Amino acid sequence: MHNRYDLWLAGTESLTAQALDQLLGWHGDAQGIWRAVGDGTAQGPASVLKALRAHRSESLLDEMAQAMADTDTRLIMRDDPAYPPLLRALEDAPIGLFVRGAADLTFPRHVAIVGSRRCTRYGMQNAARIAAELVACDVHVVSGMARGIDTAANMGCADAGGVSVAVLGCGADVAYPPENEENIQRLLACGGAVVTEYPPGALPLAHRFPRRNRIISGMCSALVVVEAAERSGAMITVRCALDQGREVFALPGPVDSPNSKMPLQILREGAAMATCAQDILENLRWLDAPPAVVDAPCAPDITPAPQADLPGLSEDQRRVAQCLSLEPLGFEELRGRTGFSVPALNSHLTMLEIQEIIEQLPGRMYRRIR
Template structure:
């Protein structure tokens, strides 16, 4: 007699059964185990094609699925089913949610304040820096950063979140035991070690086939309140993610790029079609704020006003709505006293760097007396301004 969880895998693996059919049957009958106790006429009466109903009734290949479930603890993974309390609430709302997810790592998926950052694999240097900066600042403000572990923009978004000691989720187009691209193995391990996780609806051992990625993208966008596109060509997988986000009633953002670059034609077109323009992290947060009122801001705690020099200037055009005069940063109470004004903090960091050829980021944090998130944010800003250079091993020096 198969275990109850095996029936979940079996229902999805039966010929002709996709996510929409799974959702229809589970809503009608409650559990896959009950569905497998029905005859084909009873299943077809729920609105399922008769051939599909027969394939469910005739399914007998349970033994390999038992072995697949037994393998999960060996790779540090678990099964999260559509009816489980820890199934992502955002994802449950879409039209074709996966009936279950394989989750590798300690990540709890109940956090609804997720934002996706995706873009080109062959990204420009400035695009990659922007992705890292957005990932870092969103994670520092309590958001979970979601991306696809791909080369380029995805990898840098994950790394930015990790640099802020935040949580990030990687949605894969392969099994959670398969790391693609292989050079991101260390990044995947860091995501797990940092409290995040690798997520997939695909079987254990499934290789990264091209046809898996478009369906993967619906999970990536479905988990999130919004999707930020950083560099996308005219024919890009990121544009598929943007389209799916719109179909799921998610907000789509895009970072503008040079019209002379083919890498940004797709993201620039999204802006023409109504995507929200992103130049800084506050562009994302302000747009999504109304959606977070019901569940609270991420990591609700004291709200510390940022010093005036950090505020985003109001655009001069008269038809643009004014931004708030004060930008708020979410910060835990125990860190409140360690947040200094950016001018004094920047000077402190630069003075520390003057005293050494290269300093490790941990040394800068310790000697400056600032919290880690503030130091990481200011180092990134100084690097983008050309005043600081980052070296391998998280070493920094004056440029």
């Protein structure tokens, strides 16, 4: 349990772990620092003291405590046993974490999945798939809940019924981006947690996001990069992970996609390849128990055999199905290959879609899913 003065320390953004250690050395505990700052006898860097003095107000503390009570947020200080152990070991560990939700942050198996906000369908699908596979192997998935890959990973985990941790760059009660309001509720309902080092009400300012990335990689044993273009924010997380000595994985993308640039680059530089949860677990030697049977929505190795027996289809429908594979094909191309008239092809496609043998993608593309 935190005390009132911890809240004061954790709520002071510019107070780093080293500065706090110094202060504690001189003044004993949080209450000692409070008293010393109050009567002007505190020692330490002037900027830190100034910030502490600015926040030293009982009414401010009351306000914060109230906001935390309203959103059911707890504060976990560094010396609290509930503090993520991997994170505690870091030099620049956050002095306190504001946590909403029931997730156990001391759980030994955390894996982070991060990637670009400007992602493709391929990236989102695979981020969600790997997250779901990890859930099946009893792993908690950590991400940043940003648009794109992060949300896909967080929600992929939650949708698979797993515990997902979202590390935010703003207060735990602030929904950013706005569509996250609903996502966060879903995540909490699945036993996940929202974690941040910023006090309730903290706005999503640009400088806070790169800093929260160190928490994402810091509390996990491994980091998986799904899609990242050149100079993507995900690279900051990769750098943090390398500095912290975490295992870095990358999911390879199509070689001609700008979003594959960073994953392929770090693979070349020695990162491990992650095509499925198995790759990650093996590398981390977490495979002591037999791997759980993964029943993901789309496992990576479905290559429908061209002659696969599809019962219940007419001869014509089977012909259309056989022209399609996992690789999407456009309507006109498909018409050229099958030779059907437009009305006939349209109606065959619907029948195949309804039976969930094919799916339609944006741009009037079709592909086989079964």
